[in-house]
Amino acid sequence: MRVENDGGEFFDILLDRDALSNISVMPRTPVYIICSPRPQVGKTLIARQLSEFLRLQRGDVLAFDVNIQEPSLVDYLPRLTETAEIDDTYGKMALMDRLIVDDGLAKVIDLGYHAFDEFFGMIAEIGFIKEAARSNVAPVVLFVADSDRVSTRGYHTLRETLPPNALVIVDNEYVLRGDLPETFMHGQLMRVAVLPAFLKSYIERLTFSFTNYLRTEKDTSTELHQWIRSNYFSFREIEQRLAQQQD
Amino acid sequence: MAKPAVIVVGADKGGVGKTTVSRTVLDYFSANNVPTRAFDTESPRGTLKRFHPDITEIVDMTTTADQMKIFDTLNTAKASVTVIDVRAGLMSPALASLRDIGFLDAAKSGQITFAVFHILGPSIASLDEIAETANFMSGAKYFLVKNFINNTNFFEWDQATYNAYFRKIKDATEITIPKLNEMAYEQVEVSSVPFLKFVANKGHKNESANYSFVLRGYVRHWLANVWSEFDRIKLTDIVTSKEKASRASAK
Numbered sequence: 336m337r338v339e340n341d342g343g344e345f346f347d348i349l350l351d352r353d354a355l356s357n358i359s360v361m362p363r364t365p366v367y368i369i370c371s372p373r374p375q376v377g378k379t380l381i382a383r384q385l386s387e388f389l390r391l392q393r394g395d396v397l398a399f400d401v402n403i404q405e406p407s408l409v410d411y412l413p414r415l416t417e418t419a420e421i422d423d424t425y426g427k428m429a430l431m432d433r434l435i436v437d438d439g440l441a442k443v444i445d446l447g448y449h450a451f452d453e454f455f456g457m458i459a460e461i462g463f464i465k466e467a468a469r470s471n472v473a474p475v476v477l478f479v480a481d482s483d484r485v486s487t488r489g490y491h492t493l494r495e496t497l498p499p500n501a502l503v504i505v506d507n508e509y510v511l512r513g514d515l516p517e518t519f520m521h522g523q524l525m526r527v528a529v530l531p532a533f534l535k536s537y538i539e540r541l542t543f544s545f546t547n548y549l550r551t552e553k554d555t556s557t558e559l560h561q562w563i564r565s566n567y568f569s570f571r572e573i574e575q576r577l578a579q580q581q582d
Numbered sequence: 583m584a585k586p587a588v589i590v591v592g593a594d595k596g597g598v599g600k601t602t603v604s605r606t607v608l609d610y611f612s613a614n615n616v617p618t619r620a621f622d623t624e625s626p627r628g629t630l631k632r633f634h635p636d637i638t639e640i641v642d643m644t645t646t647a648d649q650m651k652i653f654d655t656l657n658t659a660k661a662s663v664t665v666i667d668v669r670a671g672l673m674s675p676a677l678a679s680l681r682d683i684g685f686l687d688a689a690k691s692g693q694i695t696f697a698v699f700h701i702l703g704p705s706i707a708s709l710d711e712i713a714e715t716a717n718f719m720s721g722a723k724y725f726l727v728k729n730f731i732n733n734t735n736f737f738e739w740d741q742a743t744y745n746a747y748f749r750k751i752k753d754a755t756e757i758t759i760p761k762l763n764e765m766a767y768e769q770v771e772v773s774s775v776p777f778l779k780f781v782a783n784k785g786h787k788n789e790s791a792n793y794s795f796v797l798r799g800y801v802r803h804w805l806a807n808v809w810s811e812f813d814r815i816k817l818t819d820i821v822t823s824k825e826k827a828s829r830a831s832a833k
Contacts (some may be wrong), residue, residue: 424765428796435795461799 363473364437365577370446371479372489377507378479382445383411387546388570389441390415397440399430402447410541421453437471451489459496473577479505480519487518500580503573525569534559586656587695587821592668592676594711598701599729601629603759604667606808608634609778611663614818619661621652624669632774643676653685656694663821677718690721695823697723723820729759731767757811766800769793777805
């Protein structure tokens with residue numbers, strides 16, 4: 336399912352198509368894992384935006400919803416999203432055997448808080464990171480930080496499991512409401528600004544699309560327009576860093 | 583030149599994982615470039631031969647001809663290490679045969695390296711097996727293998743009783759084979775390839791295979807744990823000890 340290319344200058348700048356087309360080697364297949372061991376920190380919101388961004392930038396994306404106990408990505412992007420479970424070996428095979436394939440199709444995983452320990456325990460046990468490197472697959476974990484002990488422990492687990500360049504800390508202003516704790520001040524950071532309550536309600540509607548909003552809203556100075564652009568630029572930076580690591 | 587080494591893997595009880603352990607030993611030697619041959623005494627089926635057909639021969643250890651095939655070729659075979667997967671019920675008779683042909687004396691005098699991997703079963707009968715087997719163990723490296731691969735409720739014996747048996751055997755060493763994910767184990771069984779090839783996603787003739795990445799990951803992790811046990815007991819050093827050492831011990 337490919338998106339119509341609007342060819343607009345704005346999207347060219349936003350998506351940095353020139354830079355991406357200049358990559359000389361075969362680009363790695365990215366696998367984005369949005370996670371936190373805490374509920375209600377905005378994982379699905381990040382996963383939604385990232386999925387829409389990747390669809391816009393790359394033409395297609397495949398998302399997996401491993402998030403049965405929280406608001407679900409599959410409810411927002413049903414045509415792009417499959418549900419997945421990792422409670423048993425069958426479920427793990429169904430998910431992980433697809434993530435390890437270098438098919439050029441970007442993947443996004445919305446990982447529920449309840450599955451955090453199981454998922455990253457499995458990642459370590461089956462050697463996913465090493466196999467991914469061999470298979471030209473680039474895992475990127477977006478960890479949504481919170482100020483409690485569970486988040487700190489989860490963060491340390493990730494630092495032990497992942498190479499530094501595969502971990503991005505998401506500082507969601509709506510969750511932290513203050514400075515990011517120093518524990519998380521290592522490596523890459525993505526800041527997500529807080530939205531006013533009425534805009535938050537607006538984007539939480541199941542029919543809302545971030546990309547459609549950018550396309551259709553002529554007034555680029557609106558708060559929501561700026562907010563979406565800012566987040567899309569952050570995603571673009573992550574993609575660019577991936578490409579640079581490869582070079 | 584390394585002196586010949588014989589490793590017997592066995593138990594008097596069936597279904598405790600003798601062949602599985604033999605397979606891990608063969609994979610371990612293969613990975614460490616130790617030339618190895620194997621004999622499968624599960625005549626005529628030969629489960630070990632199914633996984634390692636190139637280096638395995640099926641024999642009937644109760645016949646003199648096949649005993650000669652194994653032991654008269656120890657010094658002439660290309661492989662310095664011989665692994666014998668002894669089928670259920672044949673462990674004690676096999677050791678008695680080895681004693682009768684003078685093999686155990688040769689091991690005692692250091693001419694041959696001899697090691698026994700005794701796979702323990704879940705029942706108290708295994709304790710009696712230990713006592714029985716121990717009678718043959720002078721001059722051998724004796725390893726008691728607790729095999730948890732199928733996650734059976736092994737070793738629910740009274741620990742004090744087990745320790746009392748264990749202490750009776752001088753220099754016995756325990757090895758623990760950890761649990762392997764059931765689906766991963768089944769998939770390797772179905773594939774009929776060595777664990778190493780399964781991990782490498784290869785078929786019998788090194789052709790590319792299409793095994794699940796997740797299951798390969800589980801097997802890789804499990805095999806690394808098993809091999810760390812073999813590293814701990816310095817298995818490679820045991821089977822590659824030189825003639826010089828044997829002469830010294832003979833003196």
